[in-house]
Amino acid sequence: MKNALRRREIDFILPEKSCLGDALRQMEEAFKDQFVEHQIVLEDMPQIRILINGQDHMSLDGMNTILEEGDTITCLPQITGGAGKDTRNSLSS
Amino acid sequence: MITGGYVGKIAWVDLTNKDIRIESTDSELARMFMGGAGFGIKLVYDLVKPDTDPLGPDNVLVFAPGPITGTSAPCSSRITLSARSPLTGAFGMSTSGGTFPAQLKKSGFDALVISGQSVEPVYLVIRNGKVRIRSAKKIWGMNTFDCQEFLKGDLGNHNDVIACIGQAGEQKSLIASVINERRAMGRKGLGAVMGAKKLKAITVAGNTKIGISDQKRFSKACSELLHRFKAHPSLYKEFGKHGSAMTVDTTIEMGISPANNYSSAGLFEYVESIGYEPQANEILRRNPCKNCPVACSQVRIAKDGDFKGTLTEGPEFETSWSFGVNTGVTDRSAIYLADRLCDDYGMDTISVGSSISFAMELFENDIISIHETDGLDLRFGNHTAMIEVVHKIAKREGIGAILADGVVRASEQIGRGSDYFAMHVKGLELPGYDVRAAKAQGLNYATAFPGADHNRGYSNQDIFGDPVPIRVDRFSSEKSPEVTMWNQVMDAALCDCPTFCVFIMSEGLLRDAEEGLAQNLTEARVGTVSEIVSAATGIEFAPKDLLTLGERVNTLARCFNIREGFSRKDDYLPERLAVEPIPQGPSKGAVTTKEEQDKLLDKYYELYGYDKRGVPTQNRLRLLGLDDVGQDLSQLGLDSE
Numbered sequence: 001m002k003n004a005l006r007r008r009e010i011d012f013i014l015p016e017k018s019c020l021g022d023a024l025r026q027m028e029e030a031f032k033d034q035f036v037e038h039q040i041v042l043e044d045m046p047q048i049r050i051l052i053n054g055q056d057h058m059s060l061d062g063m064n065t066i067l068e069e070g071d072t073i074t075c076l077p078q079i080t081g082g083a084g085k086d087t088r089n090s091l092s093s
Numbered sequence: 094m095i096t097g098g099y100v101g102k103i104a105w106v107d108l109t110n111k112d113i114r115i116e117s118t119d120s121e122l123a124r125m126f127m128g129g130a131g132f133g134i135k136l137v138y139d140l141v142k143p144d145t146d147p148l149g150p151d152n153v154l155v156f157a158p159g160p161i162t163g164t165s166a167p168c169s170s171r172i173t174l175s176a177r178s179p180l181t182g183a184f185g186m187s188t189s190g191g192t193f194p195a196q197l198k199k200s201g202f203d204a205l206v207i208s209g210q211s212v213e214p215v216y217l218v219i220r221n222g223k224v225r226i227r228s229a230k231k232i233w234g235m236n237t238f239d240c241q242e243f244l245k246g247d248l249g250n251h252n253d254v255i256a257c258i259g260q261a262g263e264q265k266s267l268i269a270s271v272i273n274e275r276r277a278m279g280r281k282g283l284g285a286v287m288g289a290k291k292l293k294a295i296t297v298a299g300n301t302k303i304g305i306s307d308q309k310r311f312s313k314a315c316s317e318l319l320h321r322f323k324a325h326p327s328l329y330k331e332f333g334k335h336g337s338a339m340t341v342d343t344t345i346e347m348g349i350s351p352a353n354n355y356s357s358a359g360l361f362e363y364v365e366s367i368g369y370e371p372q373a374n375e376i377l378r379r380n381p382c383k384n385c386p387v388a389c390s391q392v393r394i395a396k397d398g399d400f401k402g403t404l405t406e407g408p409e410f411e412t413s414w415s416f417g418v419n420t421g422v423t424d425r426s427a428i429y430l431a432d433r434l435c436d437d438y439g440m441d442t443i444s445v446g447s448s449i450s451f452a453m454e455l456f457e458n459d460i461i462s463i464h465e466t467d468g469l470d471l472r473f474g475n476h477t478a479m480i481e482v483v484h485k486i487a488k489r490e491g492i493g494a495i496l497a498d499g500v501v502r503a504s505e506q507i508g509r510g511s512d513y514f515a516m517h518v519k520g521l522e523l524p525g526y527d528v529r530a531a532k533a534q535g536l537n538y539a540t541a542f543p544g545a546d547h548n549r550g551y552s553n554q555d556i557f558g559d560p561v562p563i564r565v566d567r568f569s570s571e572k573s574p575e576v577t578m579w580n581q582v583m584d585a586a587l588c589d590c591p592t593f594c595v596f597i598m599s600e601g602l603l604r605d606a607e608e609g610l611a612q613n614l615t616e617a618r619v620g621t622v623s624e625i626v627s628a629a630t631g632i633e634f635a636p637k638d639l640l641t642l643g644e645r646v647n648t649l650a651r652c653f654n655i656r657e658g659f660s661r662k663d664d665y666l667p668e669r670l671a672v673e674p675i676p677q678g679p680s681k682g683a684v685t686t687k688e689e690q691d692k693l694l695d696k697y698y699e700l701y702g703y704d705k706r707g708v709p710t711q712n713r714l715r716l717l718g719l720d721d722v723g724q725d726l727s728q729l730g731l732d733s734e
Contacts, residue, residue, distance in 0.1 A: 049558055054347045054530075054679025056558035059566045072679075074346045077331045077339060078557070 021063035096631035097306035098160030109209030128159035130589035133175025147179035150210035159592035163198030170383035185281030193273035200299035229293035257294035259439030268444035275406035306631030314624035337410035348679030359418035398426025414525030415446025421473030438487035447522035519544030530680035531555035532570035542650035550581035586643030
């Protein structure tokens, strides 16, 4: 993703009550061409670990976690373990 | 009956009398303790009597691979080294990979037990079932790299694989390690035990056949494990490419990378300077352990910085932290050099880095002055001073002489309230996770038998968000006792006894796992290892037997410690972590109070079948087949309440 976006940080302005899934969909839309070029599909991404302010998003409300002003979303490679099918990141969840 | 896995012999070497005995591997020992950590703790418990001087002739060193080591099972070239630790006084065990573990098995032995103390320096030559003791006069004083190169040439066999100590072990530094190739049996000062025995090196070679009892079943189980590896989304693609350096970024982004001797938290600047991406640009090649398809170990060269051109195998995550975030150093080349020097001198990178960060904080707080640091400006971030101190520790010079035996002894010498800044559990310096915001990892630091050892019950749940056996909120300790015990039992049973790599097992076994602490699900996690070990050895290690084995090993190690005077008071985190919240970053405000720790210990002891003092009950010891240990504790007046 970093190579596709050619940057390591992106700021987004989202409507109030937006959730993590909304933020990722907005990123996907904003960088559609780059994502296609680098074959990045956010729909099912077991290889990515997502933190919201340092907290694993699955320990919060997953993709439905409501974001607040100033929140930081961090995408990291999934180093170890991996999740069961029911706990993988999925924008449709 | 043993029909495979083991090669059937254990070598007993008495260095005082230069006596060598070769005995058959006891099948009951194999059935009850399997190998690796199990052999180590059982033999050390039986052979090392209470109050034995760790640096005296009566301490023993047990080099023990496991029944899987040296077979074609992936990621199985691992070895445990056990003794009474001179650093902590507790049972000390370190593990290593590379080629040495597999070669020790192929040299003809399931374990090597070394006792006594030589007057003159010696080394051991082990080939195809024979052990010889030779003079080490020529190599005494050499660093580990030169020692290995010299011995290969001297023995005329460049296929010999060698484990040895450097100058630090010879000087009996209590943070000295044993180095094999460029790997380390790093922690707990076991290099000093070798040095005290005047044992410089052990060379192994051979082509002993390691039989497999049921080849078809064994191959099927190994294939299953490899299939899991392959299916993992990032094991080969990412972890194999970057190794443990990836954890630098993870811990910093989570706000759990302790900075400046735990007085702060490492922030984003460290990702840019020492994270896995800048390190990736400096990888020359991979250097896999024997039979490892992942190959996470990397050889790197510093392309810039004050020590540009430094070549090292590593640094692993813990080293990047201990010589980076924890000392405030951002010059990557200095971290590479510190890593290289520790390998050369034979020292534990975690304990050396932590001892230096301890001295830096004392310096910053005017507890020690520049007159006590040999004129070094020992402020956080001074990478050239850090390198100077690494040399001094290895040579026991000046400030290095104070730090060469770890932070506890250094604080005892310095006094002036410095013990508050000594970050350790049971005398073992803390690794690189701020456990105030990784609660199960914290309970493991507090309770693991060797002291603050991250690898004897690593909390993948806290650090990597693994949902197995349950998903945890890393800021909450509600489930920590259950999760910590699960991790400790699994690490012992699945990794340290068979032996398998702890990195890889978490990857391979947790993939696609279902959640839950239920016994059947837990047993499902150990199924693959059960199949591999049973098929190899012909001894049926059912999943429930493996769970009992893990508990047995951890409990016996605890009993060794109890016999040496350890008790509940030694199962707490350093005071600082109980009274100072993390000051900044994503985990700001997290703390683990004494009261919280008390509750966690009560529950943890209950789960393990220990009383409130942390002493195993006689009933639990019987259930684990440790009746004789119960009698030992009774004779010492240490019956459970």
